[in-house]
Amino acid sequence: MADKALLCGVNNYRSISDLRGCLNDVANVKRLLTREFGFAETDVRTLEERKVTKKEVLKGWRWLLKDAGPGDRLVFHFSGHGSYTADEDGDEDDGRDELLCLYDMDWSKPDSYLLDDDIREELTGKLPEGAELTVLLDCCHSGTATRMLAPGGSVRAAGVPDEDAPFVDLTASLNRLHAAGRKKTRSSVRVEDLKDDFDRVVAPDVPADEAEETVLVRFVEPPADVRERAAARGGVVRSSLGRSAAGARDDRAGMNHVLLAGCRDTQTSADAYISDDFHGAFSYHLCETARRSGPAVTRPALMTAVRRAILDGGFSQSPQLEPEGAAGQLFGGRGVTDDNGATASVSPRREELQIELLQEILAQLVHLRGGTGPAGEAVEGRGADRHLVAVHGICRHDSGYSNPWWEALSPHLPAGLRRALSTLGGGRREVLWSDLVTSRSIGAATFAEVSEGNRGDLEYARLKSEIEAVLEDRVERQVMDAAPSGDAGEAPTAARSAGAMALDRQTERALFGIPGLDCVDDFVKYLIDDGVRAEVQGRFREVVVPLLESAGRVDVIAHSWGTVVAYEGLRALDGERTLEGEVGTFFTVGAALSIGPVKRRLRPGDGAKPRCVRTWVNLDAKGDPVGGPLTGRPYAVDHEFLNLHPTDCREILGLVAPACAHSSYFKRGNTAVNRDVFARFLTR
Template sequence: MVKKAVLCGINNYKSQPDLRGCLNDVENMFRLLTEAGFQEEQIHRLTNEQVIKSNIQQEWQWLVADATPGDALVFHFSGHGSYIPDQQGDEIDQLDEITCLHNMDFYDPETFIRDDEWNEMLQQVPEGVVFTVIMDNCHSGTGTRAIAVDLQGDLKLMAVDRQTSTPSEPLEREDYQQLLFDPNTILPRYLEPPLEFQHQLIAAARSAPLQTAKLNPGAHLLLAACQDNQTAADAYIDGAFHGAFTYHLCKSLRHSPQISSTQLIDTVRTQLSERPFFQDPQHEGDERPGPIFAEGRQTQITQPNPVQPISAQPISAQPISAQPNPAQLNLNMDERLMTTTSNLTPENQRLLIEAYLKLLDTLAGASEQPRIAASESRAANRHLVCVHGISNHPEGYSDPWWRSLAPHVGQVFGEGRLKQTRWEVLWSDLVNQSRALIESPEQAQLRREIEAVLEERQRQTMAASGTVQRDANRATAERGGDFAIDDFLVYMLDPAMRQRIIDRFTKVVAPLLDAGAQIDVISHSWGTVVAYEGLRELAKGRARPGRVANLFTVGSALSIGPVRRSLRSENQDGDRPASVSRWINIDAQGDLVGGMLADMFDVNQEFLNLEPTGCSRSWLGYNLGCAHGSYFVESNLKVNRDIFAAYILA
């Protein structure tokens, strides 16, 4: 039996931003494997300029060419990852994940390795070989980004402060290089693709038919640093720079060499969360008993029956709960539907799916609650929920929101008809009716606290624009000084009213989740508080088969300290609601209500200080009302196309 390994690490990229801990990862893995019985001469190390495609292909051949059943082989990579638009048409998400090599160039396929190429290489591994792949990089920028490309295509660099977990402002390359030596910064191992690639991806996702999911070939074990919507941390740990995933993986195996592969990932996940690093390591493949690098173990290879493409949008499978319920029946039927339609004509497939969706509607529940329309042409039971802020909002308030978003999301929500695939949470009528003519002492105190925060933000904005004190009154008048918080004081100080408003939210969202829908929530202003507490409320009950794919908080009042302190006590921990897959926060320049949330909340991505579309900037700054409402202007492509649509289509 033979033990062999290839270890790759890149700190110094030829023309891309550098990293710091990848070479230490290689040495850490080298020591771990020698401790596990690998001979030093059987461990090949490629570092920096050695990590190019031809060398990796050559080393891969050395690794697998003479392998026999029972041999233990390891491949480890530490460096940047990214994605490009899918070139083969075989990816459901319309993108190819890539591993970025030393000479990385997005326009040269010889400088990166696509996931399809990795799959082809893995097919070379003989049956019965104990093969382990460890990847300490990330292929998505939907977590905190280190590298960003602005609308002009210029490279912008960012880092993350490990004390606050918040991204920096875009940096010049020289400043970024200085941060390489700063132990208080975390550098995500991700490269943002060129802007044209991102637009290609969005366009492809709008029009692409359903494709068969690509199976991972062979019986390998893949241990990956994070989920697709997170980034792998390159950080200063215990006196040196490391990849957080590789460091804690090696540490865990040294402490408990006999643990299984799933126990290992669970242990690493716990250690990462305690640091804290916001990444959730992934385990792909069957569980392997410990020691995981041991040779001599025969590995069973099973090939699932392939699923053939059908000419309709996929029906998303949802987790099966412990107790039988309609949602569980839905999942079982999803599986049977996907496996029985392959022999039908396209027309019969369509009719079968329509009949299936009608049955789902029947199972979904009461006629007074949101119903999934069986006749809608939509992607995977997808729905949009809108939550407004304060002041009067009659039914139909989201129509301008939809007009701004619709050109960029194709048929994800069908035609986006109200009460079919687009839903509105309406709550302003409750607070408008109950607003007191005379404030209570509690209301007056909370008002003063909130206004103090907003006024301080206003002063900082005026100071940045060069406004001197004698111009403050004029600035307040011209930019808008009425913060209009009367309605929301009622929400924060009246528990019964708060519950009534939250009930308005859950009445819309709960039936959708119960029907297994995938939801995108766009909440604005003070409505972000309603959405957050409403989703936390739903998490307290039974498990629901649906998911909130994206929670967008726009111009969010959650950024205001007194508002955070007025949340229900169980919600002040800032946890992401359990049903939410991604939380994206957006704020525009001049919007004093919105701001950063990542300092207090488990937000996946923030876009701060965006230019407020449609607002003219005077020497006093942007008008407050204009900036606060700028997100839903049709010409605001940055928000509606590059953020909302990009995440909805991801």
């Protein structure tokens, strides 16, 4: 008996239009299951691309159901195209049999797709009693969309007939295009007002797998004869894919499993460019929201948050949970009985967190009783062979820069550990590297100063401009989110006009206060110049390697742009076998690792957790334009604490000064960071 999952994704179809984000969806859901919900790696199987055939999927379902028993969690996830064919057996009120398009999709070959009947007969209809099955479908089976006009705009640059060209969600594409162009308002963008942008998203100059503004639809239109037969048989469109046999007739309360679908029956599921790569909007926001919420979140609460995130992202789809209001955690779990005799669902991951919490409580109780543990080990001695390393960000830093960090943290540590780490240069160390970049000059600072013949200057100026644009865009988005607005089509009121003027003034002040904006050129030197990078990394090694060679425990707190220095420095140690110590916790705080142009220049850039690190914790405060979420983007972060309250920062019209938010982590009054995160993980 075990928790098991089968995850399927197809980007490159044999004969129908391609998609772009399905393989990323599979990887994202797998990370969610294994890192947050306690599924073993060996019990999560994936089928990708040409392996997604009917034979392999049916075999996967048999494996999924084999030996399943009460309390076992089973998951089936599909990311790819959906469609429909005419209902031939009369069990569908709308005259349609919905289907999943497999790799070799061919309308003349029933073995190249999975019907809703197949799912009922081979999966849900054979589900052992008591097993908990969750079906995730990121595809669609109807809805309105616009055909991509030019075959040259399809994923394959040529060879795709007009009738097989991808469908585009025009409204979502234009909404996101204008949001990226900083023209977005609180009211939805009206398609009729945006004809000038039509060709950009429907007939792009680049292939669709490179067209970031274009939102593709995960739907393939059936041939004309199939559409005619379905129309003759049916009425109101109502998908029954993934539901029980009775579900086709809307008796969904009798379902023996839970279905999470990417959209309503008459909507489309989006395949779009999100957070520096292509994803299914539903799969992406489901995973991100589940990570932020934790394993204990209930399905209804989670889906409400997912719908909100998708709407905020500029998409029009509304993911569905069936049976509606299905209680319990996302993937179910083994039942335990509470004090009132009621059954609660606890996942293995939550059990692990509960054990960790009990251990922390025990440690604090032992400390209060005099510092001796049950086996006679002094808690005071937990500071032995311990070191805490700080890594600063850009702009000038001098020795002692981490003293304010320590003053905010130290009151929350046990006395023994506090004494062990109290001395700068002893248990507490600093990596100093700003002098290596502030003393260098590599050339042009703006595109206007670049000569065409100097490729190094051009690369430098381009990267600097890209980073500055990301920071400014993040601040402007915060302004947009805080902007007062009325209903769509409502004329501006005097109050809203005054509010907009105030926001304009606040925006100007906020942009000038972006942390490190004046020093971005310093860090560009690190990213561009291999010599500078090697010297900075040398400083990091000088501090960290001797500590790890001593077989002790090192904890690293890296802030801002220093998170890049620390991450690359720790990854560079992956191949060194002589290091006997470990990095207990790697804290990335207000991490520049979240910035797209920086991510693309990381070495290495796969986002893996450094091998010497036991736990990676990422923190981000509300209003901090440098930091952001890292989990799965592509980083293997263990814990994230996002949208933290920026202690001692004033809010004006809902805005927080970016520089204040970026430094708020190290304020003495910020117990949410220093006590609840830093101290918690340092005392593990």
